[in-house]
Structure formats: C-alpha cells, structure tokens
Amino acid sequence: MQSGSGVRAGSLLEAVTRLRAAVEATQLPFDLPGVADDRVARARLLDQLDDYVIPRLTSLDAPLLAVVGGSTGAGKSTLVNSLVGREVTQPGVLRPTTRSPVLIHHPKDARWFGDQRILPGLARVTGATGDTTTPGAVRLVPTDAVAVGMALLDAPDIDSVVESNRNLAAQLLAAADLWLFVTTAARYADAVPWELLREAAERGTSVAIVLDRVPPEAVDEIRTHLAAMLREQGLGQAPLFTIVESRLTKGLLPPEQIRALRAWLGKLAGDAQARAEVVRRTLGGALASLDTRTGALDEALSRQDAAAGELLGASGAAYDDALRHVRDGMRDGTLLRGEVLARWQEFVGTGEFFRQVESTVSRLRDRFTSFIKGEPARADNLGEALQSGVESLIGNRAELAATATARRWRTLPGGDQLLGADPSLMRSTVGIEKEIQRLVRDWQGDILQMVRDEGRDRRTTARIMAYGVNGLGVVLMLVTFASTAGITGAEVGIAGGTAVVGQKLLEAVFGDQAVRELSKKARQKLEDRVEQLYAAERARYEGAVSAVHVEPDQRTTLQAAATAVKAAR
Template sequence: MVRESDGDNARLLAAMTRFRHALERATLPLDLPGANEARHLRMRLVDQLDDYILPRLTSIDAPVLAVVGGSTGAGKSTLVNSLIGREVSSPGVLRPTTRSPVLVHHPDDADWFADQRILPGLARVTGGPATAVNAASVRLVATDAVGRGLALLDAPDIDSVLAANRELAAQLLAAADLWIFVTTAARYADAVPWDLLREAAERGTAVAIVLDRVPAEAMDDISAHLADMLREQGLSQAPIFQIAESPLEDGLLPRGQTARIRDWLAALAGNATARAAVVRQTLQGALESLDGRAMALAAASSQQAAAAGALLDTARNAYDDALEGVQVGMRDGSLLRGEVLARWQEFVGTGEFFRQVETTVSRLRDRVTAWFKGEPPPAERLGEALQSGAELLISNHAELAASAASRAWRSLPGGEQLLAVDPALTRSSAGVDARIERLVRDWQGDILDMVREEGADRRAMARFTAYSVNGLGVVLMLLAFTSGGLVLLEVGIAGGTAVVGQKLLEAVFGDQAVRELAQKARERLLQRVAEVYAAERGRFYEVVERLQVSGESSETLARAAADVKAAR
C-alpha cells in the first residue's frame, strides 16, 4: 500500500529514486533477441517514473491530472473544449488531429504545472489555440472552468500516423492519475486502444470511458457490449459516459450531452477524499506493476552482461591460443629451416663444423676460438634471419587471433553489431608489425645482456666471451627456438642444428647454465609477446567495455526493485 505518513512516503521516495538510478545504469546496448522490446519497456518505465511516480510521491497533494486520450478523430479536443465551454484546444481536420498536448488547469493551480515537476521533457508555452507549438511542448491554459485540484490534458492520438505522436501519447497516459478514454460507437472495439486499456488495467490506473457519437437507437446495446469488454479486462469499475450523435453548436457538443461527465469531474475536483482515492489507486497500481517489469528488465540486463562476457571470453581465448601457438613454434624447431638454417650453416662453417662437434667438445671450443681469432663469422646475418623468423611467427599468430576472434564474434549475439561499428577488429592493428619488430629487437638486447652477465661470472672464459658476445647471443637465440634437448638429434638437420648450438654454449658456460639461459630467453620473449597480444586483445575489450554492460547492473536493479517493494 501507499503509506499515509510523511515518513513512509519519504522512505518510498528514496527507494524509488535509487530504483530510477539503477534503471539509468541498466542499459541494453547489444542487439540481442528481445532487446528491442526490453528497451521499449525500460523507456516506458523511465517515463512513468519521471512523469508520474516520482513527481506524485514528491507532491502527493498536487492536483489530479486527467489525461484525455483516444484514437484519431474520436473527438478528444472537441470534448475538452465542450467541458470548458470555449475553444482551448484546436480540433484538427487533417490527421493527426491533435498535434501537441494542451493542459487546462485552474489559475490557482498554475504553480503545480509551470515548472518541471511533471513532464520534464516538455517545454511550457502559453497563449491561445492558434499559438504555434510543437510536439516537444505543452500549452498551458488557465481557466476557472476547471475546478481547483483537477487538470485536463488533451493528448495526441494514440494511433497517430506519426510515431513521435504515438510515443508522446503513451508517455502522457503513463503520467496520468486518471485516464479519460474517448472512443466512438464505430471504433470502440479497435485493437490499438484496447492494448492501452489492458496496460492501464495491469497498472491499476483509474480509467473513465467516454463513448462518443452513439446513435440513439443503439445506445443501450453498444453500452452493454462495451461494459462487458471492460469487465473482461478487469476494468469493471470504470464509469462510462455516453454522448449521443448530434450536431455541434458553435464547434461544441450540446451542453446537455456533456452534463453528466462535467458534473462527475466537478465533484471529483471538489472532493479531496475522492481525489485522494484516485491518486492512491493509480499510484498503488503503478508501484505494484513495477515488480514484473523490473524483473523482466533485470533479466534482459543479465542477458546483456552474459553476451558481453561471452564476447570478452572469445577474444581472450583467441589471443591465449595465439600465445600458445608462439610457444609451440619456439619449441618445435620450425624456425630452424630455410633462411635461418642457411645462415646458421654459414655461421658455423657448414659440414666440416658438424663433424668436429660430433668428435669432442674440446675440439669444438678450439674451432670456435679459431673463428674469433680470424675473420669474424657472419653472426649479424644469422641474427637478422632469426629476427625475421621470430617476427613472422609472432605476427602470423596475431593475425590468426584477430581473425579467429572476429569470426567467433559473428556467431555470437551482439558480435556482428560491434564488428559493424569497428570493422578493423577483423585484422591486426595497423601498428602491430612495428611493435613486433621492436619487441624482437628488444628481446635480442635481453639476450646479449644475459650472455654478458653470464660471461662476467666465468673468469676462465673472459677472453673467449669478450670475442664472442654477439656470436654466442645469436646461438642462444637459436637455441631458444627449440626444445633445447639432445633428443632433437634424431629429427634431421634442424635437430642437428639445435644440438650444435647447445654443444657450443655448453662448451662456454656449462650444461646447467645453458638450460637456464635458454629457459630465461624463452620466458623473456613470451613475456614481451604477451604484452603485445594483450594490447591487440584490448581493442576487442575496449569495444565491449564502452557499452558499460555488467552483471552488477542487473543485480543492482533487482535489489532496487526489491527495496521499492519493501518500502511501499
């Protein structure tokens, strides 16, 4: 129930305000199945909170707002003018007939409607019926013909040919304490108005029906049928006011035809208890209708969060797979072919050196020492070949990751939508090749630093290391792209190459140190690759995170709705 005390209303208002903030955060940006319906539901709920529930809770004693709504050509404006006794709302000939809302109130109630307390999205204008206004404004008319405590609002057509008019009509009806629905004998069973009447029934909105242009001979039958339809929709308490088909007098309905509804409205305006009952009925109905709608929105928000999470997981998995692919490429010896193999053989002296390695480690060391005492070996060319191979390995897997992630997104809810916004996600970023080139060069610098540090700790090898930092560095790079074990001797030339590299380094540093150096070299490279891939993956993350979708929004909305239920 809506509470009577100021303290209870204050608690309810605070809970409603938190609920409104939760709605603001519960965006539904992804085009998921049912998302359009959920967005419309959210928009209608926000409108009702802003235009009715929050203003009414803030000002529980404000005048009752009766919104006069109905289908195109039903005679809404003519009815309002006839109730006032003069033209305040221009009835149109062309459709849509009512183009902008007109709010008629008692002069003493002007303060309630002049500010943004209700309908905050509509500008206020004053002036006569000929005043130029648009659908984004409401024209205020002050007159003694309306009793204090009651205001009439002539709304646009609920079935207008203009979508903006239909939306505004729905918004105004959601802002009403009382809905005066105007229909005709010819159109009272149309589907569109009954959709809104059912919504009014679900929300507990107070409703009155004006049945216009009724042939005298059919009045009883049509009224009985309409009453049955209202009862079926849970609106059996809605009063029905009949207006017989009759010619207008100076553009107004004959006074006798509107006497009953005019007296009913006057009695409502003059009776504070009756007005409070209308407000209580509609407000309580609106509050109770929040439960189901809030839960539906919380579920939709949760679906959005799940879809966003799936998109993030897909991108993460794609780049995790890419990093694993680089790791495999470093172990399987695939780089020790082609250009790298040719440069390696050039570096070590082709077949003659292989035969010497197979003899003894000491002869290997003698051979290596001889290189550095004579003409320097082409270490630079081998390093360049290794660099190109490493760059290609890393770049290829980055491109595969972008392709795999975008391909998977196309099959996931919301993914196609985000790729349309940022089609560059289907490939690696423009600057990734330059970053990878820099990455490998920096890693090569790491390798040389490691060789220097290791050589500095081995005094007996100081002279040798001084001659061979670059050479030993490229050999360590080469060894980093194999599994580093002698078992590779059985896999052919590439395996033999790895064995040679390992033997050479062991001759200088010892087997344990070589294993540690090779492992450290791999870890350093993978760490740098992971950083580049994280930046590439971040492009996907950024697109999703810009949506500001999270499971927390759904949970916050559900908690806020529960707080409202507990407070009312």
C-alpha cells in the same frame, strides 16, 4: 499512503528517487534482438517516475490530473471543448489531429502546473486556442469551467502516424491519476487501445471509458459488448459513458450527451476523499508495477552483459590461441626451417660437421671460434634470419588473431555495430610490425645480458671471451628454438644437429645445468614480451566494448534500489 506517516512517505520518496537515478544510469548500447522494445520500456519507466510517481509522492494533495486519450479521430478534443463549454483545444480535419497536449485547469490551481512539478521534460506555453507549434511543450489554459482540484489534459493520438505523437501520448497517459479513455463505436475493439487498457489494468491505473459516436439504435448492443470486454481485461469497475452520434453546435456536443460525464467529474473534483482514493489506486498500482518493470530492465541489462561477455570472450580466445601458437612455434622447430636452416648449414654443413659432434669439445670450440670470429658477416646473417623468423611468427599470429576476432564478432550480437564504428578492429594495429621488431631486438638484448651475467667468474669469462658474447647469444637463440618435433625429411638432421652441437658448445662454456636454465629463461622472456604485445592488441577490442558498455555493477545498483522501494511501500 496518504494516511501514512510523513516519515514513511519521505522514506518512500527517497527510495524512488534513488531508483530513478539507478534507471537513468543504465545503458542498453548493443543492438541486440528486441533491444528497441527494451529501450522504449526503459524510457517509459523513466518518464513515469519523472512525470507521475515522484511528483505525486512529493505533492499528494496536488490536483487530480485526468488525461483524455484515445485513437485518431475518436473525438477527444471535441469532448474536452464540450466539457469546458468553449473551444480550448482545436480538433483537426487532417490526421494527426491533436499534435501537442493542452492542459486545462482552474486558475486557483495554476501553481501546480506552471512549474516543472509534472512533465518536467515539456515546456509550458500559453496562448490562443489551437495547437501550439512549439515542439515538446504543453499549453496551459486556465478556466473556471473546470473545478478546483482537477485538471484535464488533451493528449495526442495513441495510434498517430507520427511516432513522436504516439510516444508523447503514452508518456502523458503514464503521468495521469485518471485515464479518460475515448473510443468510438466503430473502433472500440481495435488492438492498439486495448494494449494500453491492459497495461492500465495490470498497473492498477484508474480508468473511465467514453464510448463516442454510437448510432442510437446500436447503443445497447455496443455498450453491452464493450462492458464484457472490459470485464475480461480486469476493468469491469471502470465507469463507462456513452455518447450517441450527434450534430455539433459551434463545434460542441449537445449538453445532454455529456451531462453524465460532467456530473461524474464534478463530483469527483468536489470530493477530496474520492480524489484521494483515485490517487491511492493509481499511485499504488504504479509503485507495484516497478517490481516487474525494473525486473524486465534488469533482464535487458543481463542480455547486454552477456553480449559484452561473448564479444570479450571471442577476442580473448583469439589472442590466447595466437600466444599458444607462438609458444608451440618456439618448441616444435618451426623457427629452424627455411632461411635459418640454410644459414646454419652454410656454416656447419650436414655431414662432416655432425660426425665431429662425437669428437672432443675442443674441436667443436675451434670450429665455432672460426665460425663466430672469422666470418662475422655470416654470423650477422644467421642472427638476422633468426630475428626475421621470430618476427614473422609473432606478426602472422597477431594478424590471424585480429581477423579471427573480427570474423567471430560478425556472428555475435553487437559485433557488427562495434566493427562498423571502428573498422580498424578488423586488422592488427597499424605499425605493429615496428613494435614486433622492437620486441625482438629487446629480447636479443635480454639474451646478451644473460650471457654476460652468466660469465661473472674468471673462468667462465675467459670461455665467453673465446667465443664472443654475440656469437654465444646467437647459439643460445638456436638452442632455445631447437627441437625435432614437427620437423620431417632432410630437415630432421639439420635441426637435430642444431640442438646437439649448440647444446654441447654452450655446455662447454657454462655447464649443462646452466644451459638448461638459460634456454628456459630465454624462452620465457620472449613469451612474456609476446604476451604483453598481444595483451595490448586485445585491449583494443576490450576498449571498443567498454566504450559503449557500462560494467555489470549497474545491475546490482538497480536491484538494490528496486528492493529498497519495495521495502518502503
């Protein structure tokens, strides 16, 4: 990469920058199983792109950054102070020890670290020796004790009891060209360090190991065991330095204990080709790891998309079911029970009137004329009973759809989260009753307009005038809902009579074909209005999902950006 053309380096930097934007645009909003790990992985991917990959691609000739990391109490700060020859970072007696990072560099390299080129999320501070109390800051220490071309960064403990310290330690290690990993004879086999070391091996990160506080009599045994563990994890080529348990002088290790490490660092700092090889190895490993890491993020996004799809599917199914039941209720006689049947029977009876159905249409007309014109209050009661039945059917199914959605969401990943954020989703919209009343009134207006439109010629107009538009509208409503399906017992005769009598009357006015079209159109108009109402109710749930969930095209963008980086490497 260093020896490649400027065009290629620029192309790779551009591709990585686009990938960084695609990663930042991703969201993992639903609290799914394992999402905490997904979010941490996404954050660490962003951090490494910001803290290392992009800065290093931008400035391949910048000084090598060696991050000194390790477990609590491993002696990182003491080691850094001893390498520098004075106290620049303060070891602590209490845990956690190092609370904020300290970056030590040669004064001639100040321009590389004073700005936001690396670790852009951390402020820069300078001051006296010791931990800075500024959160999210790195303290800069210029000194001639480190060579030009290399900087040391003392990081917080990787296993700190403070989560923010652990996260910062992982972020700093991901920003390193070289890990200077410090462990002790007592803790070199601990699980936490090896998790990070395995990651280093998988990503091709350059690593050097410092085995600290080793009893003199156990040096060979422990060093041999640690070397074998490093080989097993693919780190057999990592330099291994041993520091025996020693008495400190003014807080520093004896010079002979760090001589080999200091010489190795000095040689590395003075050899531009060797530094370039470390950078090439670590940067190459970081770039290669992007395939797996963006793939893992893509899978996490897929799980988020699936969760959103299940939630939307549950609400959609509930309202589709509600609409289906309303449609069935318009056909199966449901709306001709109870109050409607009572009002109908009040006017036409169940015996003598049905015997008259077999008689002439004129006799039906006379009976209906009396019913419609002579007793308007009772006609209004029948219309109100029909209206109330339709409203009840629509409202009950809307409420059942809302509660069914909430119940189903409780069982789905992310559902409880959304219901907790908006408890109103557990019921229908407040005030939906008035919306339904308006819907039915508007539909009744449709019915009356259909009657008027159907009576445009003189002959039909005269017939309509004989019965009245409102009266015929009520009868058309009855015929629209009349069916014996699902009706049992005494209700059969009444509902059947409703269908026959109403049908004959309307046919006498409009003709049989027109009546079939009118009832079909009336039913469809009501279904359309109910469908619109339920769509608005369902939209509340869709809005709750979309408010936190970005559309799946973020995956397409991420995949395209990752492919572009791979092609540019």
